[in-house]
Amino acid sequence: MRTFSPWRAAPLLLSAAVLFWAGNSIAGRALVGVAPPMALVFWRWVVAFLIVSALAWRGLAEDRAELIRRWPTVLALAATGVASFGALLYVGLQSTTALNSLVVQAAIPPLIMLFAWVALRERTGRWQVAGVALSLVGVLVVLSRGRPWDLLHLGLNRGDAVVLVGVVLYAVYSLILRRRPQVRPMSLLWATFGAAIVLLAPFYLAELASGRTMALTPKALLGVGYVAVFPSFLAYLFFNRGVELIGSARAGQYLHLQPVFGAVLAVLLLGESFHLFHAAGLALIGAGILLAGRGPKP
Template identity: 70%
Template sequence: MLWRSAPLLLAFAVLFWAGNSVVGRALAGQAPPIALSWCRWAAAFVLVTPLAWRHLRRDLPELRRRWRIVLALSATGVASFGTLLYIGLQSTTALNSLVMQAAIPPLILLFAWAGLKERVSRLQIVAVAVSLLGVLVVLSRGRPWDLLHLGLNAGDGVIVVAVILYALYSLVLRRRPAVHPLSLIWATFAVTLMLLAPLCLFEAASGQVLRLTPRVIGGIAYVAIFPSFLSYLFFNRGVELIGPARGTQFLHLQPVFGAILAVVLLGEAFHLFHAVGLALIGAGIVLAARQPPTPQPPAARTEASPSR
């Protein structure tokens, strides 16, 4: 039943991704962020290997030939985004991180115009400006003029960098190797583990040691199984059933689900500036959607999600 219902599959996928920020915030101060990220991808790597194995024999030569792209994907969208998200959540709220992540689609549009010279209409430029204004409202807690003398919360600043890197990842993904999606995700997970390993050692040497308490083990299990593995399977199956154009619209539910989870599970307060920021980002997304995007292969549009 679930495997044949696109709305349920896509809703669950986005719900699990929203839960990633909530769990990251819940483990702040209990699990070192780099170690948490490494354990997440290590467990996800173990889970995806049996599914990817039968495709890898055919795809490994192409993955080796395009190793620079694989490295770029791993560095920007998997290793950096996930790790910076957990670092930022040490000192900011899950709500803030989720609202700012909603600005990724407009940023992709902006970078495609600036870096790839894609045609962008005036309406789309307005859409990007409106969405970025929404991010500014959240960063400043509804008082943008205060940023001039109070500065930026460190955690929020780290989340902004993570969001920018994920938007860049989505553009690099357009040059992905012509391999099976499972082979690509297996390769990016493997490279990510190698990139994060020395950082984990440095983190441990600085005194931030991962202690496997029941709470930490449960958190690692969640982020490895649900947002890293099941969300990927569910999202791609849902897109397969109803197509990428309709399927990717479900991603806009992430801040909604995340806000509910953060308020209910973490007791975070939903302020007016969250509502205003979310409304502005949502308005930007709606305005951008009124202009048909530049066509791209379905695989490129659906593959951008597994690293959240």
């Protein structure tokens, strides 16, 4: 009998990654006025880089040549999915709600499917299309609290537009992962996190020069610790592995769980009540993931 291995269980890995990313949106909004956006994203990746460095150093000697040879791909991954997405999300959350940011992020799976079809000629079957549509209905049920007409009042302000740019870049990141260097997962995280720090440094210095600094309060330190360990190190490690196992289009489908997980976190952390529309949304999103899983294997 084959022993169960979490590292081979794509649904488990991808669900955990999305749970951590849902917490990232809530943390980013909670830290408005506590940690400026560029300080938050810069120190997020510095701490995550230090964690990965402690674990990746054994394999870097063997993977170094491949990482150097594929440096344009490493840089593209760092620019799109690591540096830019995190920075744009935190900047957007300065002027929009966590709910709105989660609505905008629900566009990632359809964008991944569209880009995969246009750029990679990846076959998209009717089950995948139906799965995305059904999951999107589930997302809307949760975000509207069972009242779809409420979505008409959400609007798209400046913060939403900034998050949308990040969403487009993250969809591109998910596709670039299909052409990632064939190195150890930790080596890839080490390279992309390190490159992201270099890319973010000028923006962080500009923020400091403008007089926006982060006070070392317990709330700020805990916030940086959370976003560094869970949405950064663990989530990216798990999501990269999920894409490796089942492909970018099917892995991206799990991102529809993000608003639902956000609602569950609100129940646990903010004392809100769990309602029937939460259960309905979870059921629809789960059904959509199962439908998309019947599509052609990449």
